[in-house]
Every structure is written in C-alpha cells, then in structure tokens.
Amino acid sequence: MLNTMMDKFLRDEQDPKAIEKVYSRLVDLLTSGEEILYIAVQKKPIVNLFPDCIAITNKRILFFTPANLGLSIKFVDFVWKDIVDVVMKEEIIGAVFSVKTTNGAEMGVDYLPKVQARKLYQYAQERKEAEREARRQRELEEKRAESGSVQIDHPAQLAFQPSAPLIQQPVAAAPVPPAPAPAPVVAEEPKKDELTEKLKRLKTLFESGLISQEEYNQKKLELLSDF
Template structure:
C-alpha cells in the first residue's frame, strides 16, 4: 500500500513507513489509517515519537531500545474525552485527554500536522455513537478504563515513557496561548495590568526556552540574537 498520502505535510518517509507497517497489522475489520504525524525536534531526531489516527482509534507510538522495540498507547474514541494542542517556538505540544487516567503529551509535532490532528480527532469525537450497540438489549460494557498497551518485544521497557503528563489543558483550545477572561469583568485598569503580567510571563518563558536551545548548541548565536530581539520587540 502506498504511503504517499501520509507524506503531504513534511513527514519523514522512512519513519512513516515503519509506523504504518506496524499499525496495519493491528487494524480491525473496516478500520483504516487516516493520518500519521511524526515528531520533529530542532536537532536531528533519530527515534521520533508519532501519533496515528484511524477511523476507530488513535495510536501514540514511542520507539525504544534503539528502535528495536515500540511502545504503543492505544485509545478507542469512546475512551477519549478531548484533544488539545499548544503552539510553541518549535512545533506544538499535542495532548490527548482520556476519559480516565493521565493525559499523554507529545511535543515537537510540526504545527501543520498538529492542526490536522486536532481537526480529525475533534471531528471523530463529535460524531454520534454508531448504532451497532443497539443490536442487543444489553448496554455495551466497558472492557477497560485504561488504554491498551502493546509492545512488539517480550522484554519490558527499560525506561518509563518519555511522554510526561503536563496537567490539565483547555478543553477546547480554539485560540492557543490566550488567557481566558473571567466570567465577571474586572475594572479596566486591573484587567490591563493582568494582561501585561501575563504577556511578560509568557515572554519570559519564551526567552528562557530560547536560551536553553542556545546553551545546548541547538541554534547558532546569530539565530539566538535575532530571535531574542524579535521577542523583546514585543514589549
């Protein structure tokens, strides 16, 4: 099967092919892959994480043991409460919010791919339940409250997941990075001061992240100075 349709947003062809071949073997009857997004860090990413969406489930993939093993976190749509993403200087943080258990986040997803993921997942969550459950009088049972975990080798993972939960995210992040207004309007001068504090705090975080990238030699000094000047000009 051709994977060309999964490479339209800059995905790495070799990584997509490897993920595609693994997930195809796990698809159920009538299930097909809709989209594959691949992590892209500022430096070279040898073993990128990925998010794959089918018409029935979502697969969060993490390569381990130098690529010889793969960990999957698999959710059916009934197990997912929401999807959120946050745009940053380099890519986006995409967070899957399950109905039960911890949130799972993958960072450095390219912005175009993150928006496509958000669109597909929100569309799937907004669809009404399939009428298949009405074929019998019994209510459909929930077989598990935690997502299924699949590993392609017998050995247990040598390290915990590198996809840390980041805490609660906005349920519907229609405008990422924007603070929501309280239900009771504050006085004009107090609201303006709060907005300035929020902007300064956000700018401080961006400057700190930029300095970290420079210290790790992920960007050149010229790139660092240009980006810092651009951020400071927003004051």
C-alpha cells in the same frame, strides 16, 4: 505497493523512514473495518533520530515510541469513546498534541510540526463529534428499548391485578298486579219459548177460522220439525 499506500501520509513533510516503520506496524494492528486517517511525526529541533509518532484511525488514536535505539517500537492506543478531551497547543518550535481519557490518563507528543498538529486536531475533533453522535444514538435506542419494555409489561400487570369483589344490589321484587275484579254477573232474562208462542199464535189463527184444519196441521208439523 507499500510506498504508494504511504504517499498520502507524506504530504505534510513527514519523515519517510518513520512513516514506513509506523505504517508497517500499524497495518498489522488494524481491526476489521478500521482505516488509517492520518499519521504525524515528531520533529525535534536538534537530534531527531528516533521520533515519536501519532496515528489516527476511525476507531482509535495510537501513540508510537521507538525503543532499543529504534530497533523496536512501542505503542499505546485509546478508543475514541474513552477520550474526553483533545488539546493542541502551538509553541515557538512546533506544537504539542495531547489527549485526556475518561479514567484521567493523559498522553501527548511535543515538537510536532504545526501543520501536522493542526491536521491531528482536525481529525480528532471530527472523530469525537462522530463518537458523540454515536453515543447519542445508543442512548436513544436504550431509551426506546426501556420505553418498549414498559409498554409491553404494563398490560400484563393489569391482567394480574385482582378484581374488586362485585357487590350485588338487592333486586326489588316486581309488584304483583292486583287480581282483576270479577266481571259482574248479568242476570240473563229467561228466553221466551219461541215454539210455544208460535204454536199459540197458530192455534189462535185456526180457532179464529183464518186457516183450515189442514193448514193448521201442516204448519204445526213444520214448527215442530224446526225445533
């Protein structure tokens, strides 16, 4: 099973024994969601008993160095966000692959087969690009968060600003309309005594012999009863 999983790391003439040692150690170091992308093995021109190795995962790059005559292995790792530069330089024999970190540290391996060094460089550039994009997204999210906090705080600040004192303008008193002029008193002419007039006319008719005594008395009673 282990050999099957290591097959994809033996396609560029890597040393199988070195890959087996590094892979078995690397599997124990993987964190949640971490995946091995490539492993390169040093190939020295004369004696290559204990080669150095470089492994690249989706989260970091690891440098493995054999110790104690190959009985143990040491490693140094750098996460991608701390790597500022990746360099691959091809020489007459093999190539040199190195990285530089944000704190100025440098780490590299020489005598790498050129095809393996190129693959390392390719994967490293892809991871650096992915990290740059992730960093850009984080910065955008931070800016959005800052912008959102300003928008939330701004109304509250306005709410607590003391309002300017209201200056009441004097209100002009409404003009008092002049009192209406008294209506002219029209002197009414005294009404004529209609009853008296009618009685006089009735008496004149009687005295002139135009009506009888009986008619006079009856008409007089009618006039008096109406008033």
